[in-house]
């Protein structure tokens with residue numbers, strides 16, 4: 001072995017995604033989880049979609065301006081989200097996981113399923129093809145779906161936005177957000193091994209406690225085993 005190099009193998013990190021409708025508290029809770037994991041000496045990378053890499057952040061501005069919906073409807077938006085995700089996965093998420101970081105991502109492929117698939121009625125064939133190209137076999141180890149009544153989520157988001165104009169998705173109707181909530185709840189029912197539905201209609205601390213309990217139960221018990229057997 002060359003001088004200065006180590007034969008220590010790096011255990012691949014875990015991939016956790018946060019999903020849910022508008023104002024559910026994803027961005028707030030993901031930061032709290034990162035703090036808790038860091039305190040437990042687990043190296044984390046906090047990222048988001050659309051965006052998360054320099055190239056994808058440029059695309060984020062385009063997408064949220066509504067240009068995709070304007071030029072080609074939900075199919076065009078699907079292609080834009082896919083292009084941003086491809087860059088994000090290959091330049092940020094995969095390298096970080098390989099280096100042992102736990103990657104926490106604010107929205108990921110379930111958002112495409114819910115927004116473009118269920119709400120935009122984009123054909124499953126297109127969604128599946130885009131998924132194959134962008135993420136291949138990459139699958140979150142855990143997806144936390146934050147669930148709040150639509151009126152509450154929309155109100156929280158409006159308070160946060162203040163006097164700024166709503167973006168492409170924030171401007172949708174209450175009925176849109178109701179159907180979106182159902183789409184997410186269905187994902188949780190369809191994939192119970194990967195997803196945990198979190199009742200996020202509570203103050204910050206109780207929601208954070210539920211998030212932490214899910215992470216401990218689903219991922220940290222096996223991590224402790226790894227440490228004990230190392």
Ligand code: Z5A
Nearest residue numbers: 022023024025026027028049111112115156160169203204
């Ligand atoms: N999109 C898509 O269509 N397809 C895709 O594949 C992907 C995304 C990846 C990105 O929006 C949009 O892109 C998104 C879906 C679409 N559309 N929408 N809407 P974004 O990144 O700009 O924002 P977001 O992800 O939608 O965030 P959000 O839903 O609006 O918010 P949140 O992250 O869930 O909530 P928050 O920012 O943590 O909290 C909102 C406010 O509530 C804030 O002032 C907090 O202080 C407050 N808050 C949070 N928790 C609580 C509790 N527990 N009690 C009281 N107040 C709280």
